[in-house]
Amino acid sequence: MPELFEKYREGIDRLTGLADVEEVLKGLSRLIKKTVASRWTVVYLLDREQRDFAPGRSIDLPYRYLPLFRQPPVASDKLPLLKAILRKKKPLFVTDADHWELVRPTLRTILQGVNLLWVPMVVRNHVMGVVLVAGGKSNPLLSPREITVIKGLVSHAALVTSHIRLFDDSLEMALDMARRLDVIFTLDEINKAISSSLSPEKIIETAMEQIERIVQCDFAGIFVEEKGELIVKTVHADGITVPPSFTSGATLVGGCLACVAFAKGKSRYVPQLSTVKRLHQFDRALAKAGIESMLAIPLVSKDKTKGVLMLGNTQAGQFVREEAFAIAKITAQMAVALENARLYEEMRSLFINTVASLANAIDAKSPWTKGHSERVMHVSENIAKEMGLDEAMIERVRLGGLLHDIGKIGVIEALLEKPETLSEDEFPPMRLHPEKGVAILAPIEQLQDVLPGILHHHERYDGTGYPQGLKGGGIPLEARIITVADSFDAMVADRPYKKGFSPDEALAELHRYAGIQFDPQVVENFARYFERMMKKGLS
Secondary structure: OHHHHHHHHHHHHHHHHOOOHHHHHHHHHHHHHHHHHEEEEEEEOOOOOOOOOOOOOOOOOHHHOOOOOOOOOOHHHHHHHHHHHHOOOOOOOEEEOOOOOOOOOOOOOOOOOOEEEEEEEEEEEEEEEEEEEEEOOOOOOHHHHHHHHHHHHHOOOOOHHHHHHHHHHHHHHHHHHHHHHHHHHHHHHHHHHHHEEEEEEHHHEEEEEEEEHHOOOOEEEEEEEEOOOEEEEEEEEEOOOOOOHHOOOEOOOOHHHHHHHHHHOEEEEEEHHHHHHOOOOOHHHHHHOOOOEEEEEEEEEEEEEEEEEEEEOOOOOOOOOOHHHHHHHHHHHHHHHHHHHHHHHHHHHHHHHHHHHHHHHHOOOOOOOOOOHHHHHHHHHOOOOEEEOOOOHHHHHHHHHHHOOOOHHHHOOOOOOOOOOOOOOOHHHHHHHHHHHHHHHHOHHHHHHHHHHHHHOOOOOOOOOOOOOOOHOOOOHHHHHHHHHHHHHHHHEEOOEEOOOOOOHHHHHHOEEEEEEEHHHHHHHHHHHHHHHHHHHOO
């Protein structure tokens, strides 16, 4: 008895120190055989999802018997009976297997002369499995004392297994929670980034970056609707060559996965392209490039499909439900943001066209200044881009260039159309046009940020300009840019009283007066832009 108790105590200590379920079950089999000299032991855990027995584990069952004992050796019609017995949470001792109806007939010969002990694995009054023990050769009956020891070992193994499972479940739950939180925070970041921009390009770029952060994909493309057709807007690929049919600007037609998702307004998923016999040419091109699983999600806003997000992976069966959920949320945000950007662009275009008409009306007062404002607008915009200014500043420069002469609407037409240089007496009224322009545009709230560029576009870098005689960096940057663009266009234009300079001559004049009339940095950036355009053969 003391020897048996010592083996039991040592067995308990060994099981307690294990941290893997498989090792616990193997350790249990070894301990039972060592403690009570059993023939073999098989452990059957209950699958928590399927609510059925998982394949048996054993280290001492003869190899030829393993397939026979993969499932409990119970007749299929008697399996519910075994489960009912286990629910009583008491061991079942089969002393005459040859006549015990519970055992499958095919096993009765093998089990002849072997006594079987079924011990339920119980934790907190919950059965989590069953252990099948075959009696030993020297003592096939298993004594009550040995059965008690086996029950104790099984009970402790069940407790250790339960703790390991609980720890694993907690860890998995924590990781899953972390993934979900990451998705939530990412969605929030996307929402903020998208909501803060009205640029379709910026919206798409932000969304693509965040999608690739959440989802492992080797191909990501955004296709947008233009005049009823599905056009490739942008494509990202990692480790594969993008087929020519998916280059930016290409049109997708027919029954490809993206086109179907676009037409139906519903997501489409192909877990394994290589198993699909008839693929559309666009999908076939991606399959040849190495893509196996593909997901196409429509961009829907106000019940209208605006485009499609396509994701691809070189592995089959990708894009699980959680990922698809996150992607669907992102595409919904994208669709709304792109629609808002489109509406904003329409309103902006209407506003710009209205303002441009007003500016053209001023230019049209004189045949010598026709188109001047639009040219200054384009040159100013390109200088700002060359300087690497942000979108907001570029927009202010662009509008300021277009409207810089709007104040001339209050100047006597005879002065604008005069075919010769203005006299000293005639010049002061002309000098008032920046201030008059500001007075005309001041009531328009959307143009408040544009007014400084208009007011100060005749200031000089040395401080001798008008209307306020500002100097150097004290002159708003947008005004310094417009000054260069305005002066260049005026120099190359023909007038009744002078022949226009060549572009090179005008550029030389800008350099000559840099630091005097013009901001040297602005002149330098304009010269760089000018030379690049000349190399391309563009006027």
